[in-house]
C-alpha cells in the first residue's frame with residue numbers, strides 16, 4: 001500500500017497507469033490547490049481527519065447503497081444519523097464536524113431536515129427561553145424535527161397556505177387544523193417516519209382575524225413509543241425520483257391543541273389575552289430560514305458539480321476507446337476534443353461555483369450575523385434577491401453538468417455504480433425545493449427591475465448592481481483573454497437584458513396593462529434578465545477572486561485559465577444575447593470560440609489534477625468510474641459479483657413460473 005499523504009484517500013493500491021501518467025504530468029501539485037480551496041492547511045487537515053474517521057467506521061460504508069431497497073436504505077440512514085449523534089458524545093464532535101460529515105454523506109441521513117432546517121429555524125425565530133427549552137432536546141434527539149411548510153395544494157404561494165392555528169383564549173392554546181385535502185402538509189423531509197415534532201407554518205387566527213403565516217412547534221408522536229398522538233395523522237408520501245433515503249411525509253392535524261408558548265416568538269407573539277404583537281421591520285422574518293437554506297444550496301450545487309466532474313474526468317483518463325491516429329493504440333477518451341469540451345468547461349464551472357458559494361455564504365453571514373442581529377435590515381432585499389437567484393442559477397447549471405458528465409461516460413454512466421445517477425436523481429430536488437427555480441428567478445427580477453428604475457432616475461443602486469451606472473463603451477473586447485475587458489462584456493450584456501425587461505414592462509403598462517398583467521406578459525424576458533445578471537455576477541466574481549489570490553504562480557496560472565475559459569464558455573452558451581446587446585460582434589465571437597478550444601488544449605494536461613484538488617473521498621463519490629486509483633473495471637466486476645441478483649445462480653422465479661409452464665407445455 002502506498003501512502004498518498006497529499007490526498008484524502010489514504011490507502012491506495014496500484015494506480016491505473018493512465019491515471020498515474022496524468023498525475024505525473026500536471027503543472028501543479030493538487031494538494032496545494034486543495035489548500036487554496038479549503039482555506040489553508042489547518043482546515044484541510046481537519047476536514048480530512050473528520051472524513052477519514054467517518055469512513056473508517058463500517059456504519060458509514062456506502063458501497064452497497066445502490067443495491068439496497070428503500071427500507072434497507074432507511075435502516076442504514078437512521079443508523080448513520082444515530083451514530084453521528086453518538087460521535088457528538090463520544091468524540092466531542094461539534095456542529096463543524098457534523099456539517100463536514102453531512103456533506104461527505106450527501107445529507108443522505110434520516111435526520112437531515114432536523115439539522116438543516118428544524119434546529120436553524122428555532123435558532124432564528126424562537127425566543128431565548130424557547131431555545132433554552134427546545135435546543136437541548138433537539139441536540140439529544142429526544143426531539144427530532146422537520147420543517148412543515150408546503151401543502152398538497154400550495155408550495156410556492158405562501159400566502160395561500162391553508163393550515164390554521166386558532167387561538168383559544170380560555171385554554172391559552174392554539175388549535176391546529178388541516179383543511180382537507182389541499183391543506184395537508186406534503187413533502188417535509190423526515191416527516192414520514194423519523195420525526196417526533198414539526199415546525200408547522202400555519203395561518204394565525206385570533207378572534208376570527210388572520211395574522212398571516214406563523215411558525216408553531218407541534219408534537220406529532222409520542223417520544224417513547226413513536227406512535228402518532230391523538231388528532232395527528234402522518235405518513236410517507238410514496239416513491240419519488242431519488243435514491244435518497246429521506247422519508248418525505250404528509251401531515252393532517254385535527255383539532256390538535258398546543259400551548260401558546262409553542263408559537264416561535266422572537267419577532268411576533270400572541271399575549272395571553274389574545275393580542276398579536278410584531279416587532280417593527282420584521283414582516284418577512286418568518287422567511288429567514290428559506291434565505292439561509294437557499295444560500296447553503298449554492299454550496300450543494302458546487303458539491304454536485306465538482307463530484308460529477310471528478311468522476312467523469314478520471315474515467316475519461318482511464319477509458320480507452322475508438323481510433324484517433326490511424327493504426328495507433330486506442331486513445332484515452334479525454335483526448336477527443338469533443339470529450340474535453342464536455343468536461344473541461346464544467347471543471348471551470350465547478351471552480352466558479354466554489355468562489356460563488358464562498359461569496360454567498362460569507363455575504364449571508366455578514367448580513368445575518370453583523371446586521372440583522374443588530375436590527376439593521378437594509379441589506380435584506382439584496383440578500384433575498386441574490387440567495388434566490390444564485391440558488392436557482394447554480395442548481396440549474398449543476399444539474400446540466402451532472403447529466404453531461406453522466407452521458408460522457410457512455411453506457412457505464414447509466415449504471416448506478418457510476419455514482420452519477422444518484423448525483424442526478426438526488427440533485428434534481430434542488431431545482432425545486434426551497435423555491436422552484438423559475439419562481440426564484442422572478443424574485444431576483446423584481447429586485448433588478450426596482451434597481452434599474454432607480455439607476456435610470458439617477459438614484460443609488462444596490463452594491464452588486466453598480467454596473468448599471470458604469471459607463472462601458474461597447475465592443476471594446478480587443479483581447480479575449482483580458483479580464484477587465486471580459487468583465488465589461490458581461491456587464492454590457494446584463495445591463496442590456498435588464499433594459500429589455502424594463503422597456504417591455506413599461507410598454508405593456510403604457511398599453512393599459514395592469515402591473516400584474518405586464519409582469520406575467522414579460523416574465524420570460526424577466527427570467528432572461530435575471531439569468532444574464534447571475535451569469536455576469538458569477539463570472540465577474542470568479543475573475544475578481546482569482547485575480548486577488550496571493551498563491552503559488554503555477555496555481556494562479558491554472559486558475560486564471562479556468563476563469564477565462566468559464567467566461568468564454570458562458571459567452572458562447574448565450575452568444576445571441578451578447579451579440580444582440582452588441583457587447584461583442586460576430587468577429588469577436590469567432591475569436592472567442594477559437595480561444596475556448598485553445599484553452600481546452602492548454603488545460604487538458606491538468607484536468608485530472610484539477611479534479612483531484614477537490615479532494616473527495618472515494619466513499620463520498622461512491623463511484624466505480626471515478627475511483628482515485630482508476631481501477632474501474634475491477635471495481636465494476638467486484639460490485640456486480642456482489643449484486644443481490646447474482647446471489648443465486650438460478651433465480652426462484654425460474655422455478656416458480658418457467659418450469660411449471662415448460663412442464664405443462666410438454667404434456
Ligand SMILES: CCCCCCCCCCCCCCCCCC(=O)SCCNC(=O)CCNC(=O)[C@H](O)C(C)(C)COP(=O)(O)OP(=O)(O)OC[C@H]1O[C@@H](n2cnc3c(N)ncnc32)[C@H](O)[C@@H]1OP(=O)(O)O
Pocket residue numbers: 107112113115116117120147149150155156157158159189284287288290291293296297300380381384432433434435436439443446447
Ligand atoms: C445549517 C446548515 C445548512 C446546510 C444546508 C445545506 C443544504 C443541503 C440540503 C440538503 C437537504 C435537503 C433539504 C431539503 C429542504 C427543502 C425544504 C423546503 O423546500 S421548505 C419549503 C420552501 N418553500 C419555498 O421556498 C416557497 C417559495 N415561495 C416563497 O418563498 C414566497 O412565496 C415568494 C418569495 C416566492 C413570494 O412571497 P410573497 O410573500 O408572496 O412575496 P411577494 O412576491 O409578494 O413579495 C413581497 C416582498 O417580500 C420580499 N421577500 C420575499 N421573500 C423574502 C425573504 N426570504 N426575505 C426577505 N424578503 C423577502 C420580496 O422581495 C418582496 O419585496 P418588495 O419587492 O415588495 O420590496
Ligand SMILES: Cc1cc2nc3c(=O)[nH]c(=O)nc-3n(C[C@H](O)[C@H](O)[C@H](O)COP(=O)(O)OP(=O)(O)OC[C@H]3O[C@@H](n4cnc5c(N)ncnc54)[C@H](O)[C@@H]3O)c2cc1C
Pocket residue numbers: 113147148149150153154155156157186187188189248429432433434435436438439442
Ligand atoms: C425533494 C423535495 C424535498 C422537499 N422538502 C420540503 C420540506 O422539507 N419542507 C417543506 O415544507 N417543503 C418541502 N418541499 C416542497 C418544495 O419546497 C416545493 O415543492 C417547492 O417550493 C415548489 O412548490 P410547488 O410544489 O408548489 O410548485 P408549484 O408552485 O406548483 O410549481 C409548478 C409550476 O408552476 C410555476 N409557477 C408557480 N408559481 C409561479 C409564479 N408565481 N410565477 C411563475 N411560475 C410559477 C413553477 O415555475 C412551476 O413550473 C420539498 C420538495 C421536494 C421536491
